Amino acid sequence: MKPDIDALVTRIPGSVDFIQLDSAKCNQCGRCLVVCTMNLWRKRGNKVFLANDYKSRCLECGACYQVCEADAIDFHYPSGGKGVVYERG
Amino acid sequence: MKDYDIIVVGAGPGGSIAAMEAASRGLKTVFFERGRKPGEKNSSGCGLGPRMWQDFRFMTELTPDSCPSMRAGAASRSYFVNKQGVVAGYVMARPTESVSYEPAKSFITMNVYRSDFDPWLATYATNAGAELKTSTLVTGLMREDGRVTGVIDEHGEKYRGLVIGADGVVSMVARECGLRKRWGQDHVTLIPQYDYAVDPRKIDDIMGDETLAVWWSALFPAAYHVFFHDGFHIGLGNWMTWWDKNPLSYLNQVVNLEYFKRLVRILDARPREYHVHLLPWQGTPTDTHADNVILVGDAAGVPCPLEAEGIYPAMMTGRAAAETAAEAISAGDRSKEFLDLYDRKWQQTSVGEEFKTGPELAHIWRALPFSPKETMTWFVPMIMEILGGILDWSQPHAVRVRQVMRQVKSYLPQAVPFLVKEVMPLLQAILGDKMELLTSPEKLMASMPELQEAVASAFEEKEGSS
Incomplete structure (x- = not known):
């Protein structure tokens, strides 16, 4: 059994970007790919990028920002009242 | 520009207690919540220990009316899972004969959904006179003559006052005032968890007054299993340095254990939500304050060094922060040196006691x-x-x-x-x-x-x- 995690998340969609990748700083260490449980980080060749639909899938844990020792990932919470809603958190 | 004595960023347990204690001292206080209500962004700690009823008298007013998810229990279970993924045994334990504090003999933990508990707690702050601003993200710190003098929200509105950063593990306040950009990778953990819905009668029949289980395993890091009135959380975590693949894949190993699947069947449990969060877990909190800024709770890195529960330490440091802030304001000195008082205060509480052997x-x-x-x-x-x-x-x-x-x-x-x-x-x-x-x-x-x-x-x- 593998619960469908997207079906288990409630969200109020927001439009403001809240994660930015500075590709010039990224050293392709790949830690963001490992720790993002939603698999929102990808690597093609030696380029890391963030999924286009991250705003509708991100759980706002901040793991990608925390784990990025190269300081290439910037993260702020989505606008007030937007984003993930945990009713049983 | 709006002037306050105290500005609290975050309306979780640390923020609400800080706001309550500040407002009850007559200080003009505002506290901010980025969610539509407190608690709807939290997937973190859920256990209230008996000590809390001693330190916060109003806890006796927590009832199922105000907090429907609450469920207390006296027993815990430890499952031991071997390399083959078999539950090789388990132990159920009740409070032992050495437990000296009376309430702790009848329950080891009261579990609550934070979506219930945090709004309840925030009402104590608003009733004390603190102003709560919901659906409002604080995006930066305001500086005047190079010194932090308040905060700025996402709409550009400025609020002047002594800043208490209760904004959690990824703390904007800590970052913007220069205390910490990010945690050391071995000072913070990553925790995915599922919530399952269960009929309360099934929980009572099958679990009795067992309220908590730990799955000790050779296959995945310790998983916790916490029961609420009508559901449970199953989650696990480890430090950022540990993960070698998607953390969720380890949690899915737990829910795929034959023994766990059997429990799910007999409880007739259904997956209801998926959460993930970071949690500071370290032996020695440092860098807890700066000029005109005090950090509390997860933002200060004070979750228990042994089992990482953070609600109680957040509330205790929230109280210490408000007391310190009140003294700083009346002394007319908001310097980091004066605010060193904050560390002395919380270190004298039972939270400080935990950290005396914190690294060990x-x-x-x-x-x-x-x-x-x-x-x-x-x-x-x-x-x-x-x-x-x-x-x-x-x-x-x-x-x-x-x-x-x-x-x-x-x-x-x-x-x-x-x-x-x-x-x-x-x-x-x-x-x-x-x-x-x-x-x-x-x-x-x-x-x-x-x-x-x-x-x-x-x-x-x-x-x-x-």
Whole structure:
């Protein structure tokens, strides 16, 4: 059994970007790919990028920002009242 | 520009207590919540310990009317999962005879959904006169003449006052005031968890007053299993340095255990939500304050060094922060040096007491259930050999005892270095001078002369024994 995690998340969609990748700083260490449980980080060749639909899938844990020792990932919470809603958190 | 005495960023338990304590001292206080209501962004700690009822008298007013998810229980369970993914055994435990604090004999933890608890707690702050601003993200700190004097929200509105950063593990306040950009990777954990819906009657029938379970395993880092009125959380975590693949894949190993699936079937449980969050877990909180800024709760890194529960430490540091802020304002001195008082205050509480042996506690926990491959691969079979080995009549019982002891002995090459490296420093820190008895074999044997003889004869190979 593998619960469908997207079906288990409630969200109020927001439009403001809240994660930015500075590709010039990224050293392709790949830690963001490992720790993002939603698999929102990808690597093609030696380029890391963030999924286009991250705003509708991100759980706002901040793991990608925390784990990025190269300081290439910037993260702020989505606008007030937007984003993930945990009713049983 | 709006002027306040105290600005609290975050309306979780730390923020609400800080706001309540500040407002009840007559300080003009505002506290901010980025969600539509407090608690709807939290998937973190859910356990309220008996100590909280001692330190916060209003806790007696927590009822199912205000907090429908609450469920207290006196018993916990530890499952031991071996390398093959089999639950090799489990232990149920109630508060032991050494428990001295009376309420703790009747319950070990009251579990609550934060989506219930945090809004309830925030009403104590608003009733005390603090102003709550919901659906409002604080995006930066306001500076005047280079000094932090307040905060700025996402709409550009400015608020001047002493800033209490209660904004959680990824703290904007800590970052913007220069205290910490991010945590050391071995000071913070990542925790995915599922919430399952369960009929409350099923929980009562099947779990009784068991309220908490820990799954100790050689396959995944320790998983916690926490029961609420109508559901449970199953989650696990480890430090950022540990993960070698998607953390969710380890949690899915738990929910795929045959034993867990059986529990899900008999409880008729259904997955309801998926959460993930970071949690600071470290031995020594540092950098808790700066000029005109105090951090509390997760933002200050104060979750318990042993089991990482953060609600109580957040509330205690929230109170210490408000007291310190009140003194700073009346002294007219908001410098970092004056605010050193904050550390002295919280360190004198029972939260500070935990951190006296913080590094040792954090180490031993990390070395045990959070090192599944290194430790749990021998720890689980060793524990189960002791617990389960005797209840076996495949051989005459005396033969079985020798087999069990020989098997236990085979784990000693791993267990002894573990004791020396991880357990001894903790005992040293707690026992101090009395440690001598444990570190000097002569003194120990002198006090228990029969011990050496017993150990020697127990492990002695006898001809014909198997």
